[in-house]
Structures are given as structure tokens and as C-alpha cells.
Amino acid sequence: MKKISYLLFSLSLFSISIANAQTKKTTAPVKAFPAEVARPKLVVGIVVDQMRWDYLYRFYNRYGNGGFKRLINEGFSVENTLIPYTPTYTAVGHTTIYTGSVPAVHGIIGNDWYDSETKKNVYCTEDSTVVTVGSSPSSEGNMSPKNMLTTTITDELRLATNFKGKVIGISLKDRGSILPAGHAANAAYWYQGSTGNWITSTYYMNEVPMWIADYNKMKLANKFYAKNWETLYPISTYTSSTADEKAYEGKNSTFPHLLAQNIDKNFDAIRSTPYGNTLTLDLAKLAILSEDLGQDNITDFLAVSCSSTDYVGHAYGPNSIELEDTYLRLDKDFEDFFNYLDKKVGKGNYTVFLSADHAVAHVPGFMKENKLPAGVVSDRDIVFKLNAFLNEKFKVNNVVLKSMNNQIHFDHDKTDNGSVSFDVIKAASIEFLKRFDGFANVVDISRVSLATLPEVQKKMITNGYNARRSGDLYYILNPNWFNGSSTGTTHGNWNPYDAHIPLVFMGWGIKPGATNKTHYMTDIAPTLAALLHIQMPNGTVGEPITEITNK
Known part of the structure; x- marks a missing residue:
């Protein structure tokens, strides 16, 4: 009987402690917010x-x-x-x-x-x-x-x-x-x-x-x-x-x-x-x-x-x-x-x-x-040489419209209706451009996730790609190479x-x-x-x- 009483007493104390803990939890002071939201002028x-x-x-x-x-x-x-x-x-x-x-x-x-x-x-x-x-x-x-x-x-x-x-x-x-x-x-x-x-x-x-x-x-x-x-x-x-x-x-x-x-x-x-x-x-x-x-x-x-x-x-x-x-x-x-x-x-x-x-x-x-590597490339030179290569290889005339912002734009009227698939033209262009002085890599922007690139480059190209406004290929230059002239400098790379x-x-x-x-x-x-x-x-x-x- 004494054991049962002691057990009931212990349970009652345990219940009281839980209730007190819950009370303390619910009645703890809440952080006060100012009457007005503070902002700088x-x-x-x-x-x-x-x-x-x-x-x-x-x-x-x-x-x-x-x-x-x-x-x-x-x-x-x-x-x-x-x-x-x-x-x-x-x-x-x-x-x-x-x-x-x-x-x-x-x-x-x-x-x-x-x-x-x-x-x-x-x-x-x-x-x-x-x-x-x-x-x-x-x-x-x-x-x-x-x-x-x-x-x-x-x-x-x-x-x-x-x-x-x-x-x-x-x-x-x-x-x-x-x-x-x-x-x-x-x-x-x-x-x-x-x-x-x-x-x-x-x-x-x-x-x-x-x-x-x-x-x-x-x-x-x-x-x-x-x-x-x-x-x-x-x-x-x-x-x-x-x-x-x-x-x-x-x-x-x-x-x-x-x-x-x-x-x-x-x-x-x-x-x-x-x-x-x-x-x-x-x-x-x-x-x-x-x-x-x-x-x-x-x-x-x-x-x-x-x-x-x-x-x-x-x-x-x-x-x-x-x-x-x-x-x-x-x-x-x-x-x-x-x-x-x-x-x-x-x-x-x-x-x-x-x-x-x-x-x-x-x-x-x-x-x-100072014996450090650097160089320049030219958009005009890229377009001219790539068009000449594609014309000779596939008999497609001036299919490259623009090189701009490290991106190559193709004439989709020609690539979509020609005898050679656009994927074949892009693949050939990528391999050709990779041989240019100063080029580190070239990727199909729409498939950049499949490219063998460092993750930071993938992320930056993806973040910069807008489907309505960006080009078809993206070229990555060697460090301190850029699109410009032999005097002065510029920016634009990753x-x-x-x-x-x-x-x-x-x-x-x-x-x-x-x-x-x-x-x-x-x-x-x-x-x-x-x-x-x-x-x-x-x-x-x-x-x-x-x-x-x-x-």
C-alpha cells in the first residue's frame, strides 16, 4: 500500500513539473517589436x-x-x-x-x-x-x-x-x-x-x-x-x-x-x-x-x-x-x-x-x-574563319551570323532547313573553334550541363544564359585572353x-x-x-x- 501511495505521489510530482514546464514555456517573454519598423532615411x-x-x-x-x-x-x-x-x-x-x-x-x-x-x-x-x-x-x-x-x-x-x-x-x-x-x-x-x-x-x-x-x-x-x-x-x-x-x-x-x-x-x-x-x-x-x-x-x-x-x-x-x-x-x-x-x-x-x-x-x-601569359581574339576573325570552315565542309553559306559576348549565333533559317542537321553543324564548329589560339573550350549552351567543365564554369555559363536572348555556343578563353585589341584592356570572362x-x-x-x-x-x-x-x-x-x- 505504501508502495502504491509513493508511486501515486511521484506521478503527481512528475505531472506538476510537466505542467510547470509547459506554463513557463507558454508564458516566456516574447521578443518585443518596436511600434514602427526602423529604417534608414x-x-x-x-x-x-x-x-x-x-x-x-x-x-x-x-x-x-x-x-x-x-x-x-x-x-x-x-x-x-x-x-x-x-x-x-x-x-x-x-x-x-x-x-x-x-x-x-x-x-x-x-x-x-x-x-x-x-x-x-x-x-x-x-x-x-x-x-x-x-x-x-x-x-x-x-x-x-x-x-x-x-x-x-x-x-x-x-x-x-x-x-x-x-x-x-x-x-x-x-x-x-x-x-x-x-x-x-x-x-x-x-x-x-x-x-x-x-x-x-x-x-x-x-x-x-x-x-x-x-x-x-x-x-x-x-x-x-x-x-x-x-x-x-x-x-x-x-x-x-x-x-x-x-x-x-x-x-x-x-x-x-x-x-x-x-x-x-x-x-x-x-x-x-x-x-x-x-x-x-x-x-x-x-x-x-x-x-x-x-x-x-x-x-x-x-x-x-x-x-x-x-x-x-x-x-x-x-x-x-x-x-x-x-x-x-x-x-x-x-x-x-x-x-x-x-x-x-x-x-x-x-x-x-x-x-x-x-x-x-x-x-x-x-x-x-612580365613573362605572363595573355592574348586577344577577334569576333570578326572568329565569324570569318568559322563560316569559311562550315562552307567548305557542309556547303552552307554564311551560317554564322554573329560572335558576341563570347557566344556564337547561327542563322536558324539555314540550320533548320538545310540538308545537314544543326547538331552536326554545332559539333563540327565546337571542334574547329577549340583549335583557335587562346580558346580553352567551347560548349553548346543549351547542353552545358553535359559538358566536361569545372562546376564553377558550368554554373556561371548557365546563370548567364537566357533562352530568348543568348547565342548557341559559348567559348571559354584561356586566362587573361579576351576579345579586344592589342592596346588597353577589357573584361567579360569568368x-x-x-x-x-x-x-x-x-x-x-x-x-x-x-x-x-x-x-x-x-x-x-x-x-x-x-x-x-x-x-x-x-x-x-x-x-x-x-x-x-x-x-
């Missing part, structure tokens, strides 16, 4: 066109404390950020940053692409239904985001704020302004080289605001032309660069660069000087002031792309004094810009991120000078020198630090979405970078 996205990741540190000792160093020291640097597709070009990079997606989904597969149906080239932002605003009629203004198939993080901010949050894009390049600003932007402004005006299109408005009109009247490019382009510091101190005069840098590669002859004549020349970045960031400051960006509790977004780094990089290469001087000057421009944000919006009230649309290869002449980009966040909601964990360009937009507590863009394939936040 302004988000500033900065894309430095053609910036290699290593530029953060290559010139670090020469930077001041308020520009790149401030970003690195006060912000969070995602040190191993990679582009997850190929080819790596300007329009594609800007689109991917702001959509969190890849060309297979967002549709922007290059700056241009070949439309096999119309047999015409398509420019990424061309739109024949709109016209120039802010200057005389010109094809430079017939632009819009209509070719982009998905939303952007800027579109999602507009949706999340019921279109009360302002979004403005600014860049010398139309594609660097239009694609980041998205479909629902209040405005996108880009530079018209023929007039020196900042323009837009009727997609956004019927006339530019007065602050743009007044700014255009000043023709500030002339002010910079009058100064010429001297090195910021004594030229002997540019020890991170090659000698000033190199044949592989192209024409006019010697300091000082005389610009005065361009006054009132060649407004486009400003692009290939560091002053183009200064103009861009000055306009960005004016936009903040004139449009009251970041002046209330509804988050605004300013998308800025600094394009002169790309023009200078193409012309002179990563190891030129011109490139080093451009970054030292950009560092000072950033210091002025961040100080302006501190003063106008308030330090701690804005979030800024800096990244790049792509990086760049070393100039082949520089590589060969290799780390083209695909490893900087990514630094700073300001509201960001803790200082760094990570060497691999992240991707596609992670930027979902990270911003998580930070702002808004929906990510509708084609997003990336993931939030959780290391950067304080939460």
Missing part, C-alpha cells in the same frame, strides 16, 4: 564601374581617412564577393546588383546582344517609344528599363512605401543610371556627351526639373578641361604603377593630359578623366539637396554609378598611373560625398553600400612584358580578375567588420531587403548576408 548605392576588389588595398596607404578607408574601417567589408555568371559586363552587373538575380532570369545578358529573330543588335536600355528630355532630340535619350524583366530593390522600396519613397539614379552611362533605378523610379539621369547636358527620357518625365536645367547651363566640364589632367601628387610617387609611357596603353598616355582644347567642343572627353566621377557625385549631392532625399521618415534611395573608372581602365589598364590617379582622386570625392551625407542627412541616418559591376583583366602587353568585386556596407544598421566567406553579387539586393524589412525583388536568387547587421 536614405539608402545610397554606389557602383564603381570596373573596380577590382584589390583596389581597396592596392592604393590603401595613399587613401585619406574619409573615403575608401572610412568605408573599410567604419563599415563591413564582404571580402570575397564574386559574380556568379558570365559574361561580366556593365549592364549585367548593375542589373544583377539591384535585382539579386542573374541574366537567365532578369534578361540583361550584356550591354548589347544579338536578336536572332530580327537579326539585329539590341542595346540593353534602348526604347524607341520614348524620346530625350533635357536636350535636343537624340538617340542618346531614347532609353528606359523596359528590357529588364524583373523588379529591382529600388522598385520594391517604391512598392513597400506605397510609392512615397523617392528613387533616383545618376550615372554618366544611361545603363548605369536606368537599370539600378528600376521600373518605378522617380527619375534617372545620364550624361549626354554631345552637349554636356544631364538628360533623361519621357519614360520618367516630360521636362527636367529646374535644378537639372540650371546645372546643365553651367557646362561644368569646361571648368575641368581648363585645369587639364595633372597627377594629384608628384608623378615619382606613383610607385604602384608602371612607367608613364607604355605603348600598350594606347594613344595620349603621357602626363599631363591636355584637355583645354575640348572646351565647348568635345564634352564627351570628360568621361575618360577622373573629373567625370567628380561631376557625377556633385550631381548626386545636388539631387539630395533639391529633391529633399533623406529628409523624412520614409526611406529614399539614391543609386549612383561612377563610370570614369571604367573609361580610364579600358584606355590605360589597371597598372597605369592614370588609373592610380583616378582612384586617389575618387577617394577624395568620396570623402566630400560622405561628409555631405553626414551634414545633410545625418551620420547614422543613412546606409551606403559600395560595389562594382565587374572588374578587369591586365593589359596583355603588360602581362607579356575568371576572378573579372569576377571578384568589392562590397562594403556602412552606416545605419551595419556593424563594423569583415568576412572572407564567399558571397555573391546576387546577395546584395536581398541583404538590403532584409535590412529594410521589405520584399526582395521578384527574380531574386541570392541570399541575405547576415554577418553585416547588428541583429
Whole structure:
């Protein structure tokens, strides 16, 4: 009897302990959410066109404390950020940053692409239904985001704020302004080289605001032309660069660069000087002031792309004094810009991120000078030789229409109706092209999963393939080979020198630090979405970078 009583007593205690545990579990304090969702007053996205990741540190000792160093020291640097597709070009990079997606989904597969149906080239932002605003009629203004198939993080901010949050894009390049600003932007402004005006299109408005009109009247490019382009510091101190005069840098590669002859004549020349970045960031400051960006509790977004780094990089290469001087000057421009944000919006009230649309290869002449492998190929040469081979082998005349973006386009009217199957033509073309100097491999894009390739190359080709817009074959070049000329350099390939980009966040909601964990360009937009507590863009394939936040 005592044993039964003890057992019942023990069971009752066990039941009480379970009940208490359940009570504690259900009554545990729940994390309290603030009365309002906290967001920064302004988000500033900065894309430095053609910036290699290593530029953060290559010139670090020469930077001041308020520009790149401030970003690195006060912000969070995602040190191993990679582009997850190929080819790596300007329009594609800007689109991917702001959509969190890849060309297979967002549709922007290059700056241009070949439309096999119309047999015409398509420019990424061309739109024949709109016209120039802010200057005389010109094809430079017939632009819009209509070719982009998905939303952007800027579109999602507009949706999340019921279109009360302002979004403005600014860049010398139309594609660097239009694609980041998205479909629902209040405005996108880009530079018209023929007039020196900042323009837009009727997609956004019927006339530019007065602050743009007044700014255009000043023709500030002339002010910079009058100064010429001297090195910021004594030229002997540019020890991170090659000698000033190199044949592989192209024409006019010697300091000082005389610009005065361009006054009132060649407004486009400003692009290939560091002053183009200064103009861009000055306009960005004016936009903040004139449009009251970041002046209330509804988050605004300013998308800025600094394009002169790309023009200078193409012309002179990563190891030129011109490139080093451009970054030292950009560092000072950033210091002025961040100080302006501190003063106008308030330090701690804005979030800024800096990244790049792509990086760049070393100039082949520089590589060969230092006993390193490199070379160039020619699209025209590829088409000519491949057509000659196929004509001789199969008696098909000019079946190859285009070589572009590392892709071969065939005339499907001929391949679909000819006596030789398209599969046979493609297989023969692949084997022929593999014998070209500089070619590492060639694959049938629609069957890339079956190709014998490293997984990273398969993934990047697949992510860059859009069934409606891409070609039939994709060729992979040897490292530091590219499609171009013997002077200057370019980008576009899968290799780390083209695909490893900087990514630094700073300001509201960001803790200082760094990570060497691999992240991707596609992670930027979902990270911003998580930070702002808004929906990510509708084609997003990336993931939030959780290391950067304080939460």
C-alpha cells in the first residue's frame, strides 16, 4: 500500500513539473517589436564601374581617412564577393546588383546582344517609344528599363512605401543610371556627351526639373578641361604603377593630359578623366539637396554609378598611373560625398553600400612584358574563319551570323532547313573553334550541363544564359585572353580578375567588420531587403548576408 501511495505521489510530482514546464514555456517573454519598423532615411548605392576588389588595398596607404578607408574601417567589408555568371559586363552587373538575380532570369545578358529573330543588335536600355528630355532630340535619350524583366530593390522600396519613397539614379552611362533605378523610379539621369547636358527620357518625365536645367547651363566640364589632367601628387610617387609611357596603353598616355582644347567642343572627353566621377557625385549631392532625399521618415534611395573608372581602365589598364590617379582622386570625392551625407542627412541616418559591376583583366602587353601569359581574339576573325570552315565542309553559306559576348549565333533559317542537321553543324564548329589560339573550350549552351567543365564554369555559363536572348555556343578563353585589341584592356570572362568585386556596407544598421566567406553579387539586393524589412525583388536568387547587421 505504501508502495502504491509513493508511486501515486511521484506521478503527481512528475505531472506538476510537466505542467510547470509547459506554463513557463507558454508564458516566456516574447521578443518585443518596436511600434514602427526602423529604417534608414536614405539608402545610397554606389557602383564603381570596373573596380577590382584589390583596389581597396592596392592604393590603401595613399587613401585619406574619409573615403575608401572610412568605408573599410567604419563599415563591413564582404571580402570575397564574386559574380556568379558570365559574361561580366556593365549592364549585367548593375542589373544583377539591384535585382539579386542573374541574366537567365532578369534578361540583361550584356550591354548589347544579338536578336536572332530580327537579326539585329539590341542595346540593353534602348526604347524607341520614348524620346530625350533635357536636350535636343537624340538617340542618346531614347532609353528606359523596359528590357529588364524583373523588379529591382529600388522598385520594391517604391512598392513597400506605397510609392512615397523617392528613387533616383545618376550615372554618366544611361545603363548605369536606368537599370539600378528600376521600373518605378522617380527619375534617372545620364550624361549626354554631345552637349554636356544631364538628360533623361519621357519614360520618367516630360521636362527636367529646374535644378537639372540650371546645372546643365553651367557646362561644368569646361571648368575641368581648363585645369587639364595633372597627377594629384608628384608623378615619382606613383610607385604602384608602371612607367608613364607604355605603348600598350594606347594613344595620349603621357602626363599631363591636355584637355583645354575640348572646351565647348568635345564634352564627351570628360568621361575618360577622373573629373567625370567628380561631376557625377556633385550631381548626386545636388539631387539630395533639391529633391529633399533623406529628409523624412520614409526611406529614399539614391543609386549612383561612377563610370570614369571604367573609361580610364579600358584606355590605360589597371597598372597605369592614370588609373592610380583616378582612384586617389575618387577617394577624395568620396570623402566630400560622405561628409555631405553626414551634414545633410545625418551620420547614422543613412546606409551606403559600395560595389562594382565587374572588374578587369591586365593589359596583355603588360602581362607579356612580365613573362605572363595573355592574348586577344577577334569576333570578326572568329565569324570569318568559322563560316569559311562550315562552307567548305557542309556547303552552307554564311551560317554564322554573329560572335558576341563570347557566344556564337547561327542563322536558324539555314540550320533548320538545310540538308545537314544543326547538331552536326554545332559539333563540327565546337571542334574547329577549340583549335583557335587562346580558346580553352567551347560548349553548346543549351547542353552545358553535359559538358566536361569545372562546376564553377558550368554554373556561371548557365546563370548567364537566357533562352530568348543568348547565342548557341559559348567559348571559354584561356586566362587573361579576351576579345579586344592589342592596346588597353577589357573584361567579360569568368575568371576572378573579372569576377571578384568589392562590397562594403556602412552606416545605419551595419556593424563594423569583415568576412572572407564567399558571397555573391546576387546577395546584395536581398541583404538590403532584409535590412529594410521589405520584399526582395521578384527574380531574386541570392541570399541575405547576415554577418553585416547588428541583429
